[in-house]
Amino acid sequence: MKVKTPWILFSFALWLCLIGTLHAQKAEQQTAAAGKAAIVNGVVIQEEEVNRGLHYQQQRLLATTGMAIRPDMMPEARRMVLEELIDRELLYQQSRKKGVVIEDAQVNEELDQLKKQYPNEQAFREGLEENQLTEALVRAQIKMTLAVRKFVEKEFGANIEVSESEAKGFYEANPNYFKVPETVRLSQIMIKADAKSDPTKKAEARKTLGDLQKRIQKGEDFSILAKDFSQDASAAQGGDMGTIPRGKMPKAFDEAAFALKPGEVSSIVETEQGFHLIKVHDKKPEKVVPFKDVEEKIRQHLVSQKMRQRVNEFLNEVKKTAKIERISTKGAD
Structure with a gap:
C-alpha cells in the first residue's frame, strides 16, 4: 500500500x-x-x-x-x-x-x-x-x-x-507512544504562600483557605468562591483548570487530585506555590489508542x-x- x-x-x-x-x-x-x-x-x-x-x-x-x-x-x-x-x-x-x-x-x-x-x-x-x-x-x-x-x-x-x-x-514495538494517560478535569482555589514565606504568613494563608473550605462544606458554590478568592490565573474561569494528565502537576497536588472522585473536593493541599482546594469534575482512565x-x-x-x-x-x-x-x-x- x-x-x-x-x-x-x-x-x-x-x-x-x-x-x-x-x-x-x-x-x-x-x-x-x-x-x-x-x-x-x-x-x-x-x-x-x-x-x-x-x-x-x-x-x-x-x-x-x-x-x-x-x-x-x-x-x-x-x-x-x-x-x-x-x-x-x-x-x-x-x-x-x-x-x-x-x-x-x-x-x-x-x-x-x-x-x-x-x-x-x-x-x-x-x-x-x-x-x-x-x-x-x-x-x-x-x-x-x-x-x-x-x-x-x-x-x-x-x-x-x-x-x-x-x-x-x-x-x-513502541506501546508507550500510543498510551493516553489518565486525566482529570478539575478546578482549584489557591491561596499563595511559597516555600520562603515566614510561618505566620503561611498560617494566615492556610486559615484563609480553611475558611473557604468550611463555606464550601456548607453548600456555597466552589466556582464562585474561586472567582472571588483564588490567587491563581484560573480564578477568572471560576478556578477551572481544564483537563490535566497525571504527572503534570506538583506531586502533592497530583496525588490529591487523582485520589478524588468526580464531584468531590479535596482537603487542603500544600505545594511550593501555596495552599489548594481541588474539585474534580471528571476522570478518564489511561487507555491505549487502537x-x-x-x-x-x-x-x-x-x-x-x-x-x-x-x-x-x-x-x-x-x-x-x-x-x-x-x-x-x-x-x-
Missing part, C-alpha cells in the same frame, strides 16, 4: 530562518560574531545563522518538554545546528542544479502565513527591525526553504511504500523515516566531492 509522501521537515532547518529568525532575541544577536561558521562550496554560513538556529532549538525544547539545553550539551547542540545548515545549503545547491523553480506567488503565500503570527503589519515590521532583518532577506530564506522541499519531494519522495505489517510492527486509529499516522512517520534515509545517503555522496570548511562552532559557553 502506498502512502502519500508527507512534507518532510529536516528537524528545524526548513523553518529555521523564518520562525526562528523573527523570534530570535536581541541577546542572541549580540553574542553572534559577524564571522563565518562554515563555507560550503564557496557559500558562507554566518555565525549569526548558527546562533539563530540554536536559539530556535532552545525555544522549541522549552515549549515541548519544559527543559533547557544543559550547558554541557551546548557544544553538541551547536554542532548539530551547523550540520543542519550545511545539509540545507548542499540540498539548495543541488536544487538549483536540477533547475527547481519557486514562483513568487508561493513565496508570498508563505510570507503571509508568517505575518499572521503577528497582530498586524506594523508589529511584523517592528519584529524585522528589532532583529536587524529586511523583508527581502526573509523572502530569500522562504524561497530557499521551498526550493529544498520541492527538490526533496521530487527526488526522494516517489515510490515509498509502508506495508501494514511494518506499521503494525512499529505499533507493537492500531486502526493511528495506522495512517504511523505510515506517514515511517515514510518520513525512509525519505530521510534516502536524503542522508544522497548527502553522504554529495559531501564526498563538496568543499566544506567548518570554521567555527563557538559560543557554547
Whole structure:
C-alpha cells in the first residue's frame, strides 16, 4: 500500500530562518560574531545563522518538554545546528542544479502565513527591525526553504511504500507512544504562600483557605468562591483548570487530585506555590489508542523515516566531492 509522501521537515532547518529568525532575541544577536561558521562550496554560513538556529532549538525544547539545553550539551547542540545548515545549503545547491523553480506567488503565500503570527503589519515590521532583518532577506530564506522541499519531494519522495505489517510492527514495538494517560478535569482555589514565606504568613494563608473550605462544606458554590478568592490565573474561569494528565502537576497536588472522585473536593493541599482546594469534575482512565486509529499516522512517520534515509545517503555522496570548511562552532559557553 502506498502512502502519500508527507512534507518532510529536516528537524528545524526548513523553518529555521523564518520562525526562528523573527523570534530570535536581541541577546542572541549580540553574542553572534559577524564571522563565518562554515563555507560550503564557496557559500558562507554566518555565525549569526548558527546562533539563530540554536536559539530556535532552545525555544522549541522549552515549549515541548519544559527543559533547557544543559550547558554541557551546548557544544553538541551547536554542532548539530551547523550540520543542519550545511545539509540545507548542499540540498539548495543541488536544487538549483536540477533547475527547481519557486514562483513568487508561493513565496508570498508563505510570507503571509508568517505575518499572521503577528497582530498586524506594523508589529511584523517592528519584529524585522528589532532583529536587524529586511523583508527581502526573509523572502530569500522562504524561497530557499521551498526550493529544498520541492527538490526533496521530487527526488526522494516517489515510490515509498509502508506495508501494514511494518506499521503494525512499529505499533507493537513502541506501546508507550500510543498510551493516553489518565486525566482529570478539575478546578482549584489557591491561596499563595511559597516555600520562603515566614510561618505566620503561611498560617494566615492556610486559615484563609480553611475558611473557604468550611463555606464550601456548607453548600456555597466552589466556582464562585474561586472567582472571588483564588490567587491563581484560573480564578477568572471560576478556578477551572481544564483537563490535566497525571504527572503534570506538583506531586502533592497530583496525588490529591487523582485520589478524588468526580464531584468531590479535596482537603487542603500544600505545594511550593501555596495552599489548594481541588474539585474534580471528571476522570478518564489511561487507555491505549487502537492500531486502526493511528495506522495512517504511523505510515506517514515511517515514510518520513525512509525519505530521510534516502536524503542522508544522497548527502553522504554529495559531501564526498563538496568543499566544506567548518570554521567555527563557538559560543557554547
